[in-house]
Amino acid sequence: MNFNEELKDIKNYSAGKPIELVVREYSIKAEDVIKMASNENPYGTSPLVVEAVRKVCDKMYLYPDDSMYELKDGLLNRFGVTESNIIIGAGSDQILEFIVRAKANKNNSVLMAKTTFAMYEIYAKAVGTAILKTSSHVHKLDEFRDIYKKRDDVKIIFLCLPNNPIGECLTKDEVYQFLREIDDDTLVVIDGAYQEFASYKDKNMKIDPADLIKEFPNAIYLGTFSKAYGLGGMRVGYGIANETIISSLMKLRPPFNITTLSLKAAIEALKDEEFVEKSMFLNFEEMKRYEKFANDIGIEIVPSYTNFITFLLKDDKNSTFIANSMLKKGIIIRDLSSYGLNAVRVTIGTSEQNSQFFATFSKIYDAG
Amino acid sequence: MNFNEELKDIKNYSAGKPIELVVREYSIKAEDVIKMASNENPYGTSPLVVEAVRKVCDKMYLYPDDSMYELKDGLLNRFGVTESNIIIGAGSDQILEFIVRAKANKNNSVLMAKTTFAMYEIYAKAVGTAILKTSSHVHKLDEFRDIYKKRDDVKIIFLCLPNNPIGECLTKDEVYQFLREIDDDTLVVIDGAYQEFASYKDKNMKIDPADLIKEFPNAIYLGTFSKAYGLGGMRVGYGIANETIISSLMKLRPPFNITTLSLKAAIEALKDEEFVEKSMFLNFEEMKRYEKFANDIGIEIVPSYTNFITFLLKDDKNSTFIANSMLKKGIIIRDLSSYGLNAVRVTIGTSEQNSQFFATFSKIYDAG
Numbered sequence A, B: 001m002n003f004n005e006e007l008k009d010i011k012n013y014s015a016g017k018p019i020e021l022v023v024r025e026y027s028i029k030a031e032d033v034i035k036m037a038s039n040e041n042p043y044g045t046s047p048l049v050v051e052a053v054r055k056v057c058d059k060m061y062l063y064p065d066d067s068m069y070e071l072k073d074g075l076l077n078r079f080g081v082t083e084s085n086i087i088i089g090a091g092s093d094q095i096l097e098f099i100v101r102a103k104a105n106k107n108n109s110v111l112m113a114k115t116t117f118a119m120y121e122i123y124a125k126a127v128g129t130a131i132l133k134t135s136s137h138v139h140k141l142d143e144f145r146d147i148y149k150k151r152d153d154v155k156i157i158f159l160c161l162p163n164n165p166i167g168e169c170l171t172k173d174e175v176y177q178f179l180r181e182i183d184d185d186t187l188v189v190i191d192g193a194y195q196e197f198a199s200y201k202d203k204n205m206k207i208d209p210a211d212l213i214k215e216f217p218n219a220i221y222l223g224t225f226s227k228a229y230g231l232g233g234m235r236v237g238y239g240i241a242n243e244t245i246i247s248s249l250m251k252l253r254p255p256f257n258i259t260t261l262s263l264k265a266a267i268e269a270l271k272d273e274e275f276v277e278k279s280m281f282l283n284f285e286e287m288k289r290y291e292k293f294a295n296d297i298g299i300e301i302v303p304s305y306t307n308f309i310t311f312l313l314k315d316d317k318n319s320t321f322i323a324n325s326m327l328k329k330g331i332i333i334r335d336l337s338s339y340g341l342n343a344v345r346v347t348i349g350t351s352e353q354n355s356q357f358f359a360t361f362s363k364i365y366d367a368g
Helices: A005-009 A019-026 A047-055 A069-079 A091-103 A118-127 A141-150 A172-179 A195-201 A209-215 A243-250 A260-269 A273-297 A319-328 A351-367 B005-009 B019-026 B047-055 B069-079 B091-103 B118-126 B141-150 B172-179 B195-201 B209-215 B243-250 B260-269 B273-297 B319-328 B351-367
Strands: A086-089 A109-112 A130-133 A154-160 A187-191 A219-224 A237-240 A308-312 A343-347 B086-089 B109-112 B130-133 B154-160 B187-191 B219-224 B237-240 B308-312 B343-347
Touching (some): A069 A086, A069 B019, A086 A091, A141 A154, A260 B260, A273 A308, B069 B086, B069 B260, B086 B091, B091 B118, B091 B187, B209 B219, B209 B237
Parallel strands (some): A109 A154, A154 A187, B109 B154, B187 B219
16 A cells, blocks of 8 residues: 655654563563653652542543633733633644644755754654754754755744753843744744743743744744643643734644643643742752763763753763663663764653662763 | 645534533533533443542653553454554544545545544645545445546545444445455545444444454554543544554654553553443433434434434524524533534433433424
8 A cells, every 4th residue: 555755754753761661671660660761750740730630530531621721721821822822732742743734845844953852853754844954963043044044945943942852952032033033934933841941940041932922923932741840641732822823723733632631730730830840949959960970970961951961972882782771770761872972861860760870870881 | 924725724623512611601510511512421431440540640740651562452452453453543533634644645535425524524634635525414335436436546435434423334244345346555444433332233333343454454443442431531542454554654643642641541441341331231222212202303313323313403493503502501412514414413421411401402492
């Protein structure tokens, strides 16, 4: 059977390995596995959210309120926008997909950093659009500018702020300056999946969605409940943009795109800012230990504005070997070799998990 | 800002109204609202599933096992297929979307009954493919044959068995006879969202996925946990087809396309067949009351193989007026006027809900 041309080029996203797989493959007990590969919140989910969701488990048979009235209400109050500025996705991933399908096609192109969130490229390939990348791994706006000016067909620019999987960020001023040079018909995606972390660490990094879309009608801000809010498994994200963009993306949103329990979880999560604040605080306290650890054993790091840290390894070390060796010890980290980097990405865990990481990594690093 | 051409034609799916909306708009207490518009299981979810999901609510921060190993294992044991024959979607809806995006494009066409599941057309429009429909509302295979033979570009045929929103079904023999006449490169979708109901009522309607795909390598069977299994709010469906089809559709599957709690719910739901059997039994017991009710007040019905029944109204009655009047009384049913039918679709509820429906409907029907 034949399939559409675009499918030929697509390779699937390689997700961080789940605990279940390590249990199956290495016979390690589930409670002994430490998952540091998917940037989940190591402090779990707000207990208030867990309790609220438990209470509505008997409503699983009912489709969710597809207008998502209450969640949108929570978001518009939080961000100072109106309902027509908001779209909800099954993770901000899904909104990325809507964006690509709405704007990109075989006759135009999209632009992104060399090493950034893998789904930009995967979704772009699925529509057969041209994919342009900077030569630097991290976001260098001058390189974005150069490429943008040389082409007249760039319809989407992805800025991942801060950037996954490397961790660097750009300041608001840098981003706004760049946006002023971009044409009205080019949609600029500000992927803020880790913005809570970046703006906690440095206020200069903070992108305010309402301010952004007021000044730039061609920008869309993406946020997620997967990281700071501790709901990675529930698949809820949001997009904030002007009404023209949102109403077009809404055409591609399938009905009931988030679950009944996810909707409840996100609504309640917005009410517990204290949990988020505490997660941010602990994250950056623990991050200091990683910075010191890396320094002590002579590993180069990229200063991180997220809940993960990337170790750039020397040539005599091999990221795949190290990640696999850690896996066999029950610690799941992310090998970045598929990005063309001899590096590993490690989610900052709880204090105890991090101590375990340091002990195990030291041994493996010395040996490998 | 400009968007891709295909978006112009898309109108969004109009979902059954949620309880929350009726509460907001008509100030009716949530516990007094009866939802009969979305074909959810009125007996809720298996208590075993509810309990199992409650226990893992503290895992919401973790992404699900993206291999969906355990769920696939449950399905392959149930259906006697292998892992490579299975794809999991956020509802079988999402698999419909993968199918359309994998096979249909601007240069070919898709074929469906005049009145069938609305998402076939919505997804087809999103890729700009030609949409062919039979002239009859219900599935008439001779009409499918005629259209198919006149065109050489039909790449997908949708058979909704039994058919939503009308309720009719085709026998396995009719379907197999039809499939024998279809070209290898045309993908035939057997949408079995309500198959548990149809095969409970009449074994001749039963399509066995393993047998189907063995005989017809160009067929895909779709099933869902939303109806018989009482998990409408959790968005889990599955597709069963030969490996070539599945591996192509998998390229369009975004990672983590179902939630951590949905995965758990579906795994556990497969273990409680008794709940499903009981739901089927009660559904058809209650269906008899609807048949009698319709007969008593002189409304024509379509014999239904599902958990809903469609009332075909006489010309002097108006489906929109009736559905709206019911809504104001807190009973949500589906007006089928958008399908070009002067008809309403009613989900078979619990005994108590149905009694309430009959009492309210009688009054409104006499007045309207």
